[in-house]
Amino acid sequence: MKLNAAQLARQLANELAPVYVVSGDEPLLTGELADLIRQACRAAGCEEREVYHVERGFDWSQLYDASHSLSLFSSKRLIELRIPGGKPGDDGAKALLAWLDDLPEDITLLVSLPKLDGSTQRSKWAKALVDHTHTRFVQVWPIEPAQLPNWMRDRLAAAGIQAHPDALELLSTRVEGNLLAAAQEVEKLKLFCQGQVLDVETVGQVVADSARYDVFGLADAMLQGQPQHALRMLNGLRGEGVEAPVILWSLSRELRALSSMADDLARGLPIDRIFAAQRPPVWDKRKPLIAQALKRHPQQAWPQWLRIAQHVDEQIKGQQPGSVWDGLTRIVAEVSGARLML
Incomplete structure (x- = not known):
């Protein structure tokens, strides 16, 4: 089942699904969604967390062993599977499909993927992760330049900062394409804008030019x-x-x-x-x-x-x-x- 970021937050507040998949190329946004899932798992009693990084030569039998082993410390576990290349290969595809066919009890699986290309999206394993009844698939889209001022406004508001439109425009220009820098600048601005409206002068003095382009x-x-x-x-x-x-x-x-x-x-x-x-x-x-x-x-x-x-x-x-x-x-x-x- 596909969800957007807002739907994921609501779903996590109601129940914990057996499998979550976060796919995208923006580290800040994908990282924050993964943090939401981790927090929900902790709240549900998952006190043990195992992380597997899929690199060349990865032994996929580890995933099977993890799903069939008993936890020594907690009845519920979170297993994270990070696939930075986006393609698990034949052995990985079989392992993922086997997991979905026989979902382990008391284990939540969090799969982290980059944005999937067209051919990968059509693969059997990817379709299963998207369409399976018990999976929650979240596609993270980049923030386009035209969307950045509104994104920055919401980010600042969440930090208790109101911003003048001109300040938003300048701030967006200086961090364009670099959301990690944007988040860091918001944290920095919290020290300078307590109870005040963020203006252009403050942005000019405080915020570095951190735009990243390609x-x-x-x-x-x-x-x-x-x-x-x-x-x-x-x-x-x-x-x-x-x-x-x-x-x-x-x-x-x-x-x-x-x-x-x-x-x-x-x-x-x-x-x-x-x-x-x-x-x-x-x-x-x-x-x-x-x-x-x-x-x-x-x-x-x-x-x-x-x-x-x-x-x-x-x-x-x-x-x-x-x-x-x-x-x-x-x-x-x-x-x-x-x-x-x-």
């Missing part, structure tokens, strides 16, 4: 037509030590795909057919993003940016003079919709 997020920001945001992400990646060839690879990949799709559009092909023909096909979530980018720029713009990307590649290889980062900045700014004074 090259795929940069490509999305660029295609969304957000020049300031995209350029800030580019500078953030550079500051974090991400190499220029990695960023160029991501941007060039998008530009090649967009250039090809722009040509197909000019030939009169339907946009849905163009999306489906891509390899891999365009995800539903990205279709509006790419459609807007194609509409924003003329067909001939995409090969021009590809030529700039080629020039940057030659600069990286030492075949051309000039700044690699200037070229990357020009691509990001112009595809985002801004014009640079050159």
Whole structure:
């Protein structure tokens, strides 16, 4: 049975299920949900906890032995199974299915997984974890940039802090993509905002710039037509030590795909057919993003940016003079919709 975070809290307050699965790539959110499950287990009398980390060569017979052994200290136990790779292999799949087919009494199983890819979601063991009557499967989704101010507002409110909208905006900008840093900053702000409304000045003085970005997020920001945001992400990646060839690879990949799709559009092909023909096909979530980018720029713009990307590649290889980062900045700014004074 699938649950969201709010439903999980209500379910834990009513009863303890035999199996819980928490899946997602955001450490803060998945960790907090796992803590809720642990607290509920302790409240239900689980005084013993065993943790198994599934790595290469993991002996899955340990899980069977744990389910059939008697506890020396408590009648109820919590067994945690952490699968950081997201794929237990054939032996692990059999062990998980065997557990579900013969649920041990007085044992709660907590399985921690990263976000599962499409092929894994279709596997027999994953479907069993999602659909089994006695399992509670919680998928943890990342907090999107547009959702972050509200998430921060709720987080601050839970800590007893009211925040001015401008302070929320600045705070969200400084911790974007890094929820662990966001949680730490909230704890820090509790020392400075007792009985006061959090303002921009306090955020500026107290909160470090802890934004964390990735090259795929940069490509999305660029295609969304957000020049300031995209350029800030580019500078953030550079500051974090991400190499220029990695960023160029991501941007060039998008530009090649967009250039090809722009040509197909000019030939009169339907946009849905163009999306489906891509390899891999365009995800539903990205279709509006790419459609807007194609509409924003003329067909001939995409090969021009590809030529700039080629020039940057030659600069990286030492075949051309000039700044690699200037070229990357020009691509990001112009595809985002801004014009640079050159």
